[in-house]
Amino acid sequence: MTGVLEGMLAAQLALRDGLHAVGLTPLVAGQPQWPFAHRLAAEMMWIDPGHARRVAISGLFVVLAVFLLLATLFRVGWKARLGLVSSAAAALIFAPGPAEHLLWAEATPTSLHRNASDFSPANILRGQALFQQHCQQCHGADARGEGPQAHKLAMWPPNLAGGLLWKRLDGELFWHVRHGMRNARTGKETMPGISEISMTDADIWKVLDYLQANAAGQTLRSVGVWERPVRLPRFQMRCRNGGERSSASLSGQRLLIALPSDDRAAQAVEDPRWVSVVLGGAADAECAAQDDQLLPALALLLGDSEQGARGQQLLVDRDGWLRARSKPGLSAWSVDDLICRTESGGAKPSTSANEQGIDALLRRMDGDPVRLVRAGFPH
Numbered sequence: 458m459t460g461v462l463e464g465m466l467a468a469q470l471a472l473r474d475g476l477h478a479v480g481l482t483p484l485v486a487g488q489p490q491w492p493f494a495h496r497l498a499a500e501m502m503w504i505d506p507g508h509a510r511r512v513a514i515s516g517l518f519v520v521l522a523v524f525l526l527l528a529t530l531f532r533v534g535w536k537a538r539l540g541l542v543s544s545a546a547a548a549l550i551f552a553p554g555p556a557e558h559l560l561w562a563e564a565t566p567t568s569l570h571r572n573a574s575d576f577s578p579a580n581i582l583r584g585q586a587l588f589q590q591h592c593q594q595c596h597g598a599d600a601r602g603e604g605p606q607a608h609k610l611a612m613w614p615p616n617l618a619g620g621l622l623w624k625r626l627d628g629e630l631f632w633h634v635r636h637g638m639r640n641a642r643t644g645k646e647t648m649p650g651i652s653e654i655s656m657t658d659a660d661i662w663k664v665l666d667y668l669q670a671n672a673a674g675q676t677l678r679s680v681g682v683w684e685r686p687v688r689l690p691r692f693q694m695r696c697r698n699g700g701e702r703s704s705a706s707l708s709g710q711r712l713l714i715a716l717p718s719d720d721r722a723a724q725a726v727e728d729p730r731w732v733s734v735v736l737g738g739a740a741d742a743e744c745a746a747q748d749d750q751l752l753p754a755l756a757l758l759l760g761d762s763e764q765g766a767r768g769q770q771l772l773v774d775r776d777g778w779l780r781a782r783s784k785p786g787l788s789a790w791s792v793d794d795l796i797c798r799t800e801s802g803g804a805k806p807s808t809s810a811n812e813q814g815i816d817a818l819l820r821r822m823d824g825d826p827v828r829l830v831r832a833g834f835p836h
């Protein structure tokens with residue numbers, strides 16, 4: 458299933474890039490335009506496997522019909538040709554035909570755009586400042602939709618601190634922020650767009666970085682887990698072996714991030730099972746990050762104040778997703794610290810009695826990789 462949806466996204470991206478490469482479509486905000494009014498809708502397929510199966514089978518029938526029609530180009534007799542054409546027609550008629558309104562979603566010229574920002578602490582915090590300046594009056598300081606102006610609007614702003622952002626493609630959020638939104642029936646503006654003078658394209662991506670970080674923190678605070686995978690922000694650090702490097706260069710390894718703490722005993726434990734990174738850390742740490750904006754950015758992701766985030770430790774999996782958190786004062790890691798997991802839970806927890814605490818946690822983390830899904834498309 459995941460493969461089919463991935464394929465659908467890849468095929469649309471290939472079509473978009475192909476049309477641009479042959480000069481049929483322009484760049485919009487630095488990336489090739491999606492020129493159609495619709496795109497394939499993946500969200501329904503993600504939710505409803507029956508619908509997904511019908512789409513996949515129909516796709517196969519269409520491919521079959523195309524092959525049959527191509528076969529008529531060979532030197533075959535008219536009878537054979539008639540047979541091929543009628544088989545092709547039959548394939549199209551008997552394709553299970555998924556409900557059309559579930560197959561297509563409305564698209565914008567930037568629907569397939571990727572967020573051009575790097576989810577760095579600086580960009581997340583710059584996005585926060587821009588949000589406070591231009592958006593907070595309607596959307597509220599925590600983006601839950603209860604800003605001071607909200608009650609005067611024809612439509613109450615939605616809660617941007619929950620799952621809504623993940624139901625949309627990044628590029629569609631970008632378009633809505635830039636050009637505003639309208640009521641589908643009356644055509645009346647529901648949210649104003651923002652001019653390029655107030656916010657550049659790069660600024661909009663930063664605000665979207667911030668909204669994502671904020672939504673992650675708010676869900677963690679209200680439900681106790683990160684319901685959607687959250688990436689470790691990208692930052693620079695200095696490591697004992699290897700000097701100055703980017704956090705992204707350590708992908709493939711587990712990381713333990715130790716937020717600053719006044720308690721000496723709570724410093725990051727060095728361990729062969731992970732690379733330990735200490736924030737503002739001592740010069741002798743395995744890796745130390747001196748980025749002043751990292752603590753406030755991580756606090757945002759944790760839904761906590763900077764003070765509250767102090768002393769917490771985070772485990773990052775080999776794909777760069779933030780997975781587990783331990784709070785100061787708690788002695789040992791356990792599977793309960795896994796606050797980003799899939800619904801199925803992946804590999805069954807070990808029954809062996811001698812595998813507990815951190816071993817069980819790491820096993821769960823590795824055996825249960827998470828995927829980011831946006832608008833039904835796995836990314």
Ligand code: HEC
Nearest residue numbers: 591592595612613614615625633634638639647648651664
């Ligand atoms: C005048 C009040 C107002 C301002 C200012 C405003 N918004 Fe909105 N916003 C709304 C309303 C109302 C909606 C719901 C619109 C709808 O669904 O038709 C909305 C919807 C959204 C959505 C959801 C889009 C979607 O795809 O459903 C996002 C994201 C968003 N706003 C971000 C922003 C950002 C970022 C800014 C600042 C640059 C901003 N808004 C400024 C009122 C506002």
